[in-house]
Amino acid sequence: MTMYVVGHKIPDSDSICGAIALAYLKNQIDEPAIASRLGELSPETAFILDKFGFEAPEFKESYAGENVYIVDHSELTQAPDDIAQATIVGIVDHHKLGDLTTSTPLECWIRPVGCSNTIIKMMYDFHNVEIPKDIAGIMMCAILSDTVIFKSPTCTTADIKCVEALAEIAGIEDYKALGMEMFKVKSAVEGTPVRDLVMRDFKDFNMNGNKVGIGQLEVIDLAVFDDIKAELAADIAAMKNEGERHTMMLLLTDIMKEGSEVLVISEDDTLIERAYGKAPTDGKVWLDGVLSRKKQVVPPLQDAFA
Amino acid sequence: MTMYVVGHKIPDSDSICGAIALAYLKNQIDEPAIASRLGELSPETAFILDKFGFEAPEFKESYAGENVYIVDHSELTQAPDDIAQATIVGIVDHHKLGDLTTSTPLECWIRPVGCSNTIIKMMYDFHNVEIPKDIAGIMMCAILSDTVIFKSPTCTTADIKCVEALAEIAGIEDYKALGMEMFKVKSAVEGTPVRDLVMRDFKDFNMNGNKVGIGQLEVIDLAVFDDIKAELAADIAAMKNEGERHTMMLLLTDIMKEGSEVLVISEDDTLIERAYGKAPTDGKVWLDGVLSRKKQVVPPLQDAFA
Ligand SMILES: [Mn+2]
Numbered sequence: 280m281t282m283y284v285v286g287h288k289i290p291d292s293d294s295i296c297g298a299i300a301l302a303y304l305k306n307q308i309d310e311p312a313i314a315s316r317l318g319e320l321s322p323e324t325a326f327i328l329d330k331f332g333f334e335a336p337e338f339k340e341s342y343a344g345e346n347v348y349i350v351d352h353s354e355l356t357q358a359p360d361d362i363a364q365a366t367i368v369g370i371v372d373h374h375k376l377g378d379l380t381t382s383t384p385l386e387c388w389i390r391p392v393g394c395s396n397t398i399i400k401m402m403y404d405f406h407n408v409e410i411p412k413d414i415a416g417i418m419m420c421a422i423l424s425d426t427v428i429f430k431s432p433t434c435t436t437a438d439i440k441c442v443e444a445l446a447e448i449a450g451i452e453d454y455k456a457l458g459m460e461m462f463k464v465k466s467a468v469e470g471t472p473v474r475d476l477v478m479r480d481f482k483d484f485n486m487n488g489n490k491v492g493i494g495q496l497e498v499i500d501l502a503v504f505d506d507i508k509a510e511l512a513a514d515i516a517a518m519k520n521e522g523e524r525h526t527m528m529l530l531l532t533d534i535m536k537e538g539s540e541v542l543v544i545s546e547d548d549t550l551i552e553r554a555y556g557k558a559p560t561d562g563k564v565w566l567d568g569v570l571s572r573k574k575q576v577v578p579p580l581q582d583a584f585a
Numbered sequence: 586m587t588m589y590v591v592g593h594k595i596p597d598s599d600s601i602c603g604a605i606a607l608a609y610l611k612n613q614i615d616e617p618a619i620a621s622r623l624g625e626l627s628p629e630t631a632f633i634l635d636k637f638g639f640e641a642p643e644f645k646e647s648y649a650g651e652n653v654y655i656v657d658h659s660e661l662t663q664a665p666d667d668i669a670q671a672t673i674v675g676i677v678d679h680h681k682l683g684d685l686t687t688s689t690p691l692e693c694w695i696r697p698v699g700c701s702n703t704i705i706k707m708m709y710d711f712h713n714v715e716i717p718k719d720i721a722g723i724m725m726c727a728i729l730s731d732t733v734i735f736k737s738p739t740c741t742t743a744d745i746k747c748v749e750a751l752a753e754i755a756g757i758e759d760y761k762a763l764g765m766e767m768f769k770v771k772s773a774v775e776g777t778p779v780r781d782l783v784m785r786d787f788k789d790f791n792m793n794g795n796k797v798g799i800g801q802l803e804v805i806d807l808a809v810f811d812d813i814k815a816e817l818a819a820d821i822a823a824m825k826n827e828g829e830r831h832t833m834m835l836l837l838t839d840i841m842k843e844g845s846e847v848l849v850i851s852e853d854d855t856l857i858e859r860a861y862g863k864a865p866t867d868g869k870v871w872l873d874g875v876l877s878r879k880k881q882v883v884p885p886l887q888d889a890f891a
């Protein structure tokens with residue numbers, strides 16, 4: 280039975296490139312697979328696919344009765360709505376272990392590295408399957424994206440070695456330049472509706488029973504937000520009410536200065552100070568050195584809620 | 586920080602041998618590790634450790650504040666009671682994905698194969714670490730135990746190849762004979778208190794909110810139970826009440842005839858027929874071809890509860 284390989288809701292480059300790369304691998308080892316996606320491509324991902332000549336994976340929301348291989352998470356809230364009616368045959372991920380469960384044995388390739396595509400490279404090596412040039416290219420870009428060109432504290436030696444190996448296969452000499460080009464595409468926010476920006480890389484978390492939404496925008500210069508910061512703040516306030524969330528945060532991450540300005544609105548104003556040791560002023564706080572939502576933002580907040 | 590490597594409650598040979606083998610591997614790659622256990626050794630496991638010259642791993646029930654690598658399950662009910670106060674750094678397992686979650690990234694080596702030790706062999710290969718002769722011996726025995734010397738439907742080509750490779754390293758020519766010797770040890774039930782027999786390989790499951798206890802005794806001839814079957818039935822009835830369980834089952838598995846006589850007592854007598862297509866008579870039913878709790882007993886029961 281054909282499996283669908285699908286990343287999380289509001290897919291990032293890791294979810295999309297990982298689905299394509301893993302579906303290709305599975306087909307090579309006689310396990311028929313189709314890459315799919317749960318949402319629209321971000322401008323960054325569209326740039327990557329275009330650069331290496333790929334179409335977007337099939338948009339598919341319902342998976343009842345299907346076999347599904349999950350990429351880049353293990354959380355119910357980030358999975359297809361009807362995942363309980365599907366059979367999860369595998370998970371490849373690099374986040375904390377979430378609340379997905381299964382009723383049958385499966386494979387899980389979960390490692391504490393910077394990107395799911397680094398693990399997918401290990402899967403290619405395990406199965407001794409050659410990575411085509413174009414697939415190496417999109418895998419490499421996904422790793423450069425997730426690790427913020429190796430600057431993120433989530434980046435490991437395995438990620439760096441993997442990018443180097445993939446760059447060689449893809450025939451790309453200056454992969455850091457390609458990474459910067461990618462982040463320039465990501466930094467283009469002008470003309471994009473404010474809600475689209477907040478939702479571009481957005482995840483809901485369950486923290487001790489409370490719904491917490493955290494979005495992140497990584498840019499090469501925070502000045503791009505100067506004219507729209509008030510609108511962004513108003514929009515996360517609206518999303519807090521619409522989604523009955525306890526807390527809404529938007530990380531405006533400056534990858535050159537290596538830190539994040541956090542816009543926040545919460546039922547409990549003391550949470551942020553408890554989590555990060557710094558209180559917001561007018562719903563804003565600068566967190567120096569904070570680049571990673573997964574490693575630097577979520578765990579302290581989860582502890583503050585606990 | 587040193588990690589503890591620990592299998593499930595009421596440890597089987599896979600849990601104990603896997604903890605020893607994985608702790609050794611981790612120490613070889615400069616990740617200090619200590620094998621531990623949550624319960625007494627079964628006679629089978631004692632036989633294996635004795636055969637290859639190992640002491641039992643440290644008995645340790647509390648893990649608050651420790652780093653823990655989980656072997657052979659991913660279920661809260663099978664983990665240390667204070668696992669929420671520990672940091673799970675990894676899971677190696679071959680069962681369905683359970684309800685353990687973490688607040689930090691970890692490694693999960695989960696594969697749909699017959700035994701956790703087959704996956705631990707893959708970990709040795711991945712890290713390019715040589716397996717010592719004695720460790721190869723206990724890993725091999727764990728796989729022969731979990732796969733019922735390859736007869737279980739959970740057994741895969743990977744398990745068979747792994748046993749062959751480990752037998753070569755351990756210098757054991759007739760591994761099937763060693764497997765039979767092991768199952769003869771397992772079949773010696775005379776003189777053992779009935780409760781000890783029921784608990785020897787026992788797991789509680791959460792099935793749609795109901796607590797279901799399932800024990801299993803694998804022997805080479807069911808005749809060993811002739812004189813104590815009534816006592817076993819009385820004891821699972823007692824355990825149902827003591828543990829406020831919805832259902833209690835004890836699988837008496839005949840590994841030569843390849844099937845199981847199931848002793849059962851339940852709040853809902855129609856469950857067993859719905860799950861297995863055959864109704865019990867006087868709390869007993871023979872299920873032909875059923876050797877595996879994990880693959881043939883749990884999933885249909887879970888579906889019947891759903
Ligand atoms: Mn990722």
Ligand SMILES: [Mn+2]
Nearest residue numbers: 599657700701
């Ligand atoms: Mn096992």
